[in-house]
Amino acid sequence: MCRLIAITSDEYFSPMENILALETMKEGHDGSGMGLVLKNLGGEFEELKQYPILSGICSKDGIKVLDDYMERLGFKLIYTWTPKIKLVKGIQKREHYFARVYDYPEEIKDRSKDEKEDLLLRTRVSLRRMGEEDESIIVFSFYPDILTIKEVGDPIELSGFFGLQDSHLKAKIIFAQGRQNTNYQINLYACHPFFIQGYGSMTNGENTAFVPIKEFLMSRGFYGYMGYNSDSEVFTHILHYICKRLGYPLHYYKDVITPLKLSEIEKRPDRDAVWLLKTSLRHLCIDGPNCVIGFTPDGSCFMVQDSKKLRPGVVGGHSGKYCLTSEECGLERAIPKRDKTKDVFPMKYDMVIVSPEAKEVKVWNQQTGEYLLDSN
Amino acid sequence: MEPAGRLDHNHELSLKDFPFIVRWRDDRCSRCGKCTAVCPMRSIEASVVVKRQLRSEGPLPKPVEVRKVETIVKQVTDIDRYCVGCGTCTLVCPNEAIEPELNQHSKFLFHKNKGGYPWRRGGRRNDPQVSTLDRLKFTRISMLTDPALDAGRHEFRIRTYIGRILPAEELPLITDNGRLVVDKGGRFIPPVREIYPVMIGSMSVGALSPSMWEGLAMGVTYLNEVEGMPVVMCSGEGGMPRRLLKSRFIKYFIPQIASGYFGWDEIIHSIPHMVEDPCAIEIKYGQGAKPGDGGLLMAQKVTKLIAEIRGVPMFVDLPSPPTHQTKYSIEESVAKMIQSMYMAWGFRVPVYPKISGTKTARFVLNNLARNPYAAALCIDGEDGGTGAAYNVSLDKMGHPIASNIRDCYLDLVRQGKQNEIPLIAAGGIGKKGNVAANAAALFMLGASAVAIGKYIMQAAAGCFGDEMGRCNICNIGRCPRGITTQEPRLYRRLDPDKVAERVVEVFKAIDVELKKIFAPMGRSTELPIGMSDGLGADDAAIAERLQISYVC
Numbered sequence: 001m002c003r004l005i006a007i008t009s010d011e012y013f014s015p016m017e018n019i020l021a022l023e024t025m026k027e028g029h030d031g032s033g034m035g036l037v038l039k040n041l042g043g044e045f046e047e048l049k050q051y052p053i054l055s056g057i058c059s060k061d062g063i064k065v066l067d068d069y070m071e072r073l074g075f076k077l078i079y080t081w082t083p084k085i086k087l088v089k090g091i092q093k094r095e096h097y098f099a100r101v102y103d104y105p106e107e108i109k110d111r112s113k114d115e116k117e118d119l120l121l122r123t124r125v126s127l128r129r130m131g132e133e134d135e136s137i138i139v140f141s142f143y144p145d146i147l148t149i150k151e152v153g154d155p156i157e158l159s160g161f162f163g164l165q166d167s168h169l170k171a172k173i174i175f176a177q178g179r180q181n182t183n184y185q186i187n188l189y190a191c192h193p194f195f196i197q198g199y200g201s202m203t204n205g206e207n208t209a210f211v212p213i214k215e216f217l218m219s220r221g222f223y224g225y226m227g228y229n230s231d232s233e234v235f236t237h238i239l240h241y242i243c244k245r246l247g248y249p250l251h252y253y254k255d256v257i258t259p260l261k262l263s264e265i266e267k268r269p270d271r272d273a274v275w276l277l278k279t280s281l282r283h284l285c286i287d288g289p290n291c292v293i294g295f296t297p298d299g300s301c302f303m304v305q306d307s308k309k310l311r312p313g314v315v316g317g318h319s320g321k322y323c324l325t326s327e328e329c330g331l332e333r334a335i336p337k338r339d340k341t342k343d344v345f346p347m348k349y350d351m352v353i354v355s356p357e358a359k360e361v362k363v364w365n366q367q368t369g370e371y372l373l374d375s376n
Numbered sequence: 377m378e379p380a381g382r383l384d385h386n387h388e389l390s391l392k393d394f395p396f397i398v399r400w401r402d403d404r405c406s407r408c409g410k411c412t413a414v415c416p417m418r419s420i421e422a423s424v425v426v427k428r429q430l431r432s433e434g435p436l437p438k439p440v441e442v443r444k445v446e447t448i449v450k451q452v453t454d455i456d457r458y459c460v461g462c463g464t465c466t467l468v469c470p471n472e473a474i475e476p477e478l479n480q481h482s483k484f485l486f487h488k489n490k491g492g493y494p495w496r497r498g499g500r501r502n503d504p505q506v507s508t509l510d511r512l513k514f515t516r517i518s519m520l521t522d523p524a525l526d527a528g529r530h531e532f533r534i535r536t537y538i539g540r541i542l543p544a545e546e547l548p549l550i551t552d553n554g555r556l557v558v559d560k561g562g563r564f565i566p567p568v569r570e571i572y573p574v575m576i577g578s579m580s581v582g583a584l585s586p587s588m589w590e591g592l593a594m595g596v597t598y599l600n601e602v603e604g605m606p607v608v609m610c611s612g613e614g615g616m617p618r619r620l621l622k623s624r625f626i627k628y629f630i631p632q633i634a635s636g637y638f639g640w641d642e643i644i645h646s647i648p649h650m651v652e653d654p655c656a657i658e659i660k661y662g663q664g665a666k667p668g669d670g671g672l673l674m675a676q677k678v679t680k681l682i683a684e685i686r687g688v689p690m691f692v693d694l695p696s697p698p699t700h701q702t703k704y705s706i707e708e709s710v711a712k713m714i715q716s717m718y719m720a721w722g723f724r725v726p727v728y729p730k731i732s733g734t735k736t737a738r739f740v741l742n743n744l745a746r747n748p749y750a751a752a753l754c755i756d757g758e759d760g761g762t763g764a765a766y767n768v769s770l771d772k773m774g775h776p777i778a779s780n781i782r783d784c785y786l787d788l789v790r791q792g793k794q795n796e797i798p799l800i801a802a803g804g805i806g807k808k809g810n811v812a813a814n815a816a817a818l819f820m821l822g823a824s825a826v827a828i829g830k831y832i833m834q835a836a837a838g839c840f841g842d843e844m845g846r847c848n849i850c851n852i853g854r855c856p857r858g859i860t861t862q863e864p865r866l867y868r869r870l871d872p873d874k875v876a877e878r879v880v881e882v883f884k885a886i887d888v889e890l891k892k893i894f895a896p897m898g899r900s901t902e903l904p905i906g907m908s909d910g911l912g913a914d915d916a917a918i919a920e921r922l923q924i925s926y927v928c
């Protein structure tokens with residue numbers, strides 16, 4: 001079972017906060033990988049928020065291919081961030097780690113947001129396919145104000161490897177996963193958090209309904225629903241499908257992945273709609289033990305549990321900084337000064353939503369369809 | 377010269393030519409006559425023989441020949457009165473003196489065409505081989521990397537849908553104040569029912585005896601009303617009792633319309649008086665046991681009750697043509713038929729076709745997928761049963777259900793319509809008794825529901841039939857268990873209450889077994905439709921064909 005920690009704040013903070021919290025949960029991850037997704041970036045990226053950032057890893061040959069390809073598409077490189085690598089025993093160094101900021105091609109600059117997002121995702125998918133076989137190009141995200149770092153190794157060692165202690169890298173939302181590889185090959189594309197067009201999520205668990213969900217997503221005719229080196233990637237894509245493709249409010253994500261029983265639906269004020277979602281999106285129902293922590297483009301962060309709440313998960317903090325994590329010790333490390341009586345342990349019907357800029361925590365209850373708890 | 381054949385019985389069949397030979401034990405028989413009275417085929421009869429005995433008695437015994445006339449039970453060699461091996465004689469014998477024995481040397485198929493009429497019978501395909509469904513195992517067990525569920529403690533939702541399901545992109549939903557609401561002025565939303573994924577398949581009033589049909593209907597109603605299990609049952613062709621049509625229990629039933637339209641006059645006239653809608657309507661275009669063949673309810677089965685329900689005179693043969701006479705093309709006539717049936721209930725009742733398993737099932741499905749009203753497709757595989765058919769149809773026609781369902785499901789996946797048109801699999805589920813395992817395997821191959829027929833007859837009423845040719849005389853109206861007969865002396869043997877009790881027991885047991893399968897696989901929230909990674913086959917060719925893993 002992997003360990004997860006997401007921190008959302010109204011101020012910029014270092015990913016070391018997440019990594020040190022992961023260290024307290026060390027028995028839960030085995031060095032098979034760490035993933036970091038940073039959103040609402042600070043530091044050197046603060047002035048570059050409108051430009052898409054391509055995060056990834058390349059070999060020597062791969063970087064040339066990537067450069068040629070990006071140039072051909074008309075993307076102009078305006079800034080490159082590379083971590084200051086310090087060799088650490090046990091971590092195999094790859095040739096180029098990067099986060100490259102590009103300006104859009106001229107013909108796209110005045111297009112709509114959707115058209116830009118479409119181009120970014122298509123570019124990312126193409127690059128992934130170009131380098132997948134020989135691992136010469138690995139790309140994790142290509143989106144404005146999002147930076148992703150992933151590598152195999154222990155989180156605290158990786159933080160040394162990437163020189164994160166001394167880095168100016170900061171963000172207002174940082175998701176981190178300490179991976180315990182269980183049932184799939186160790187592959188960087190299997191490392192959480194996953195990201196697609198502004199939506200991201202990470203999970204500790206096992207999705208036993210993976211194959212029907214994967215087949216359903218892949219048959220939606222959307223080029224971005226691919227990959228699936230991990231059974232958890234579908235959680236991110238379901239989120240994207242529900243909120244972006246179908247345009248439903250966020251809490252319906254919970255109704256789709258863990259649908260209510262018919263007798264329970266009848267008590268919901270929006271019962272007709274919930275019944276239609278239950279039937280039409282039956283193949284997106286997840287199963288198995290899973291705690292899902294995710295974010296949406298507006299900076300909301302959330303936590304939901306599987307339909308039986310088979311995994312731990314807690315949300316705590318104070319206005320201005322909240323932490324969503326799989327273990328209480330992680331929360332204790334990340335935000336020790338908080339009113340612990342206000343910690344929220346979401347149960348099977350709950351969806352905990354932390355609003356943008358970490359202003360407040362709300363708990364939406366699936367049975368009633370209402371918000372139960374408002375931190376304010 | 378006169379042929380010798382007439383003198384030495386050369387043109388007669390010997391018992392060795394018959395599928396079953398009756399083993400009768402002289403020493404045990406008390407000559408009570410029960411066996412001969414009960415034999416549905418009159419294969420055995422009381423007879424007499426003269427026995428020559430040598431007796432040596434007295435102080436100076438001298439062998440003396442004595443001739444004695446004795447009564448015996450004798451198996452006849454008339455091909456029309458062949459022993460079907462049902463074993464009713466054994467059942468009634470007080471002294472275990474009689475029992476039919478399967479004859480491996482039988483030459484029955486060479487001779488059972490007297491008068492140029494091929495063998496007609498009821499039952500199922502005579503193939504005792506293990507079916508593909510029984511070659512499948514559930515090999516993805518949640519172990520340590522994720523906790524398995526507890527079948528006894530956790531909640532399991534073993535439910536499915538029947539009805540045309542709109543893709544999410546087409547749902548008429550709008551967001552109002554952070555909530556989704558249905559746009560009342562939006563598009564038509566087809567009716568969808570939530571049901572138990574194991575249903576009782578189509579067996580008609582007429583093919584089944586009143587006791588059997590009533591027992592099944594009571595069992596289904598009890599499961600719904602008392603046990604909270606939404607099990608539904610299809611009527612088969614031939615209508616339903618008027619009292620049931622007008623009762624609130626009709627919602628647990630699926631009236632079937634087939635090529636003879638029997639019973640539909642009564643159903644249509646009952647519509648204004650119905651207090652509930654039926655669960656769905658099944659249009660039968662084919663049957664797995666006898667693809668391309670029609671039906672026939674023999675005159676002697678058309679009793680007063682049957683005649684009333686079907687709206688026909690008593691004691692006339694009721695043939696259902698092999699195809700619907702109005703069927704011109706799937707795009708036109710089938711679509712019209714589906715829409716007409718929708719119209720009859722104001723578009724509140726799902727309507728779906730049933731076809732026999734066939735290589736062309738995918739074509740049918742693809743067409744139905746384009747028809748916005750088709751509520752499901754029921755595919756009936758070759759191991760389905762029937763009340764009457766030609767032996768050649770039963771044994772040699774049709775398609776196994778496993779690969780048929782898999783092909784159809786994967787076709788839907790390719791089109792992204794795997795959740796829009798539910799597939800109902802039938803034909804051979806529980807052939808060897810593993811009903812829950814077979815059903816679960818079919819779900820994982822892509823079926824949304826399964827329908828059982830023979831299994832419930834065997835489990836709930838003790839049907840004698842098997843795949844070795846035993847009994848299978850549902851067609852002649854002399855079912856020794858009283859299941860498929862309209863003869864009161866026979867069906868009074870069957871207690872409808874006991875049948876209903878068994879139906880309830882069987883479904884409760886299926887429910888537990890399904891949980892025992894789903895729990896270790898970590899599935900509980902929705903039916904694991906298409907969860908093909910959970911399956912393995914012990915045969916590489918089967919695994920490759922079904923696109924599942926090969927395990928050994």
